[in-house]
Amino acid sequence: xxxxxxxxxxxxxxxxxxxxxxxxxxxxxxxxxxxxxxxxxxxxxxxxxxxxxxxxxxxxxxxxxxxxxxxxxxxxxxxxxxxxxxxxxxxxxxxxxxxxxxxxxxxxxxxxxxxxxxxxxxxxxxxxxxxxxxxxxxxxxxxxxxxxxxxxxxxxxxxxxxxxxxxxxxxxxxxxxxxxxx
Ligand SMILES: [Cu+2]
Numbered sequence: 001x002x003x004x005x006x007x008x009x010x011x012x013x014x015x016x017x018x019x020x021x022x023x024x025x026x027x028x029x030x031x032x033x034x035x036x037x038x039x040x041x042x043x044x045x046x047x048x049x050x051x052x053x054x055x056x057x058x059x060x061x062x063x064x065x066x067x068x069x070x071x072x073x074x075x076x077x078x079x080x081x082x083x084x085x086x087x088x089x090x091x092x093x094x095x096x097x098x099x100x101x102x103x104x105x106x107x108x109x110x111x112x113x114x115x116x117x118x119x120x121x122x123x124x125x126x127x128x129x130x131x132x133x134x135x136x137x138x139x140x141x142x143x144x145x146x147x148x149x150x151x152x153x154x155x156x157x158x159x160x161x162x163x164x165x166x167x168x169x170x171x172x173x174x175x176x177x178x179x180x181x182x
Contacts, residue, residue, distance in 0.1 A: 045120075045121070048086075048087045048088060048089060048123075048160065048161060049086045049087045050086075051085065051086045053084055053085045053086070054084070054085060054161065054162065055082050055084065055085030055086070055087065055088040055124075055159065055161050055162045056082065056083045056084035056085060056162065057080055057081070057082065057083075057088065057124070057157070057159055057162045057165045058080070058081045058082070058083040059078050059079070059080050059157060059165055059167045060078070060079050060081075061077070061078060061079045061175070061176050061178065062076070062077070062078040062167050062168060062169045062170065063076065063077055063078075063169055063170045063171070063172050063175065063176055064076035064077070064095075064139075064141065064147060064153050064169040064170070064171050064172075065171070065172075065173065066146075066147055066148050066149050066151075066171055066172075066173060067144075067146040067147055067148075072142065072143055072144065072146070073140065073141065073142055074141050074144070074147070075104075075134075075138040075139065075140060075141065076093075076095070076101075076132075076138065076139040076141050076153070076169050077132045077133050077134065077138055077139070077175070078132050078139075078157070078167060078169070079129050079130070079131050079132070079133075080124055080129060080130040080132075080157060080165075081124065081129035081130075082124060082125065082126045082129075085126070085161070085162075086125065086126050087123065087124070087125045087126070088123075088124050088159045088160055088161045088162050089121045089122065089123050089124070089159060089160040089161075090103070090121060090122045090123075090124065090130060090157055090158070090159055090160075091121045091158050091159065091160055092158045093139050093155060093156070093157050093158065094155050094156050094158070095139075095141055095144060095153050095154070095155035095169070096153065096154050096155055097144050097145055097153075098141050098142060098143055098144040098153075098155075099142045099143025099144075100142045100143065101139050101140065101141050101142070101155070102118050102139070102140040102142070103118060103119050103120075103121075103122060103137065103139065103140075104116045104117065104118055104119060104137065104138050104139070104140045105117060105119040105136065105137050105138075106135060106136060106137075114135075116138075116140075118140075119137065121160070122137065124159075133175065134175060141153075147171045148171065149171055149172055149173055150171060150172075151171040152168050152169060152170055152171060153168070153169040153171060154166070154167070154168050154169075155167055155169065
């Protein structure tokens with residue numbers, strides 16, 4: 001008996017993961033606009049440490065989900081690190097052709113449901129790259145012409161000190177693999 005039940009449980013777990021993963025793009029614009037839009041307090045707005053070195057931002061693993069059928073909202077992700085300097089802060093993002101791009105985060109509500117909400121500027125430090133990834137921080141991209149797997153979307157990440165950093169998002173359904181380092 002148990003041997004037949006196990007594969008079922010595994011399948012359910014995988015489906016559940018997938019649903020969490022795509023939660024942000026499975027939501028209607030009306031649902032999204034009706035959500036709690038209080039800003040998160042992850043960044044206290046304190047002045048950035050200034051070591052006299054202009055931060056140099058290194059953006060990698062930039063990708064964007066293809067638009068779900070009939071939707072004009074999708075999510076984009078990236079990892080931004082500092083290759084020079086001590087600290088900076090992502091204040092906004094823009095993608096060519098999009099009406100607007102919001103920085104979003106997820107929080108768990110009282111019922112245990114994941115909710116997303118706009119968040120304020122996000123810090124990046126030499127020792128802590130800024131990670132936008134499924135289930136966490138993401139760029140919510142509104143009003144961009146439908147993008148399909150294999151397309152690219154260009155834009156900029158705007159940092160408080162480093163200014164505009166160009167970024168190219170590869171349109172793909174799954175997260176790119178982190179390169180292995182040896
Ligand atoms: Cu979102």
